[in-house]
Amino acid sequence: MARPSGTLCAMGDSIPAADMPVIYREVLDAVARLERTGERAQAYEIRRRAIRTYSARWDSNGRRSLVKLAREAQARLDASPRAATAALAESRELA
Numbered sequence: 001m002a003r004p005s006g007t008l009c010a011m012g013d014s015i016p017a018a019d020m021p022v023i024y025r026e027v028l029d030a031v032a033r034l035e036r037t038g039e040r041a042q043a044y045e046i047r048r049r050a051i052r053t054y055s056a057r058w059d060s061n062g063r064r065s066l067v068k069l070a071r072e073a074q075a076r077l078d079a080s081p082r083a084a085t086a087a088l089a090e091s092r093e094l095a
Helices: 016-036 040-056 060-079 081-094
Strands: none
Touching (some): 016 040, 016 060
């Protein structure tokens, strides 16, 4: 049920804009990992779309778009042989 404009959210309601900075940071972190593994073209495209969304759409559609971009970036990392090699090397350094 839609609320009229100007009404407050109930305590249990989620405000899409409240999550946006965290989701945007997740996208940027995944983009940085893509860049480190040499997947610069994919990283550039995802960053470009994330910036456009984050700067213009602070609503539920914008939130959904950022979540989709975070998933896309992670899927590209998971599919990248270079990312898998880099993740293995990084885990060995931490051990």
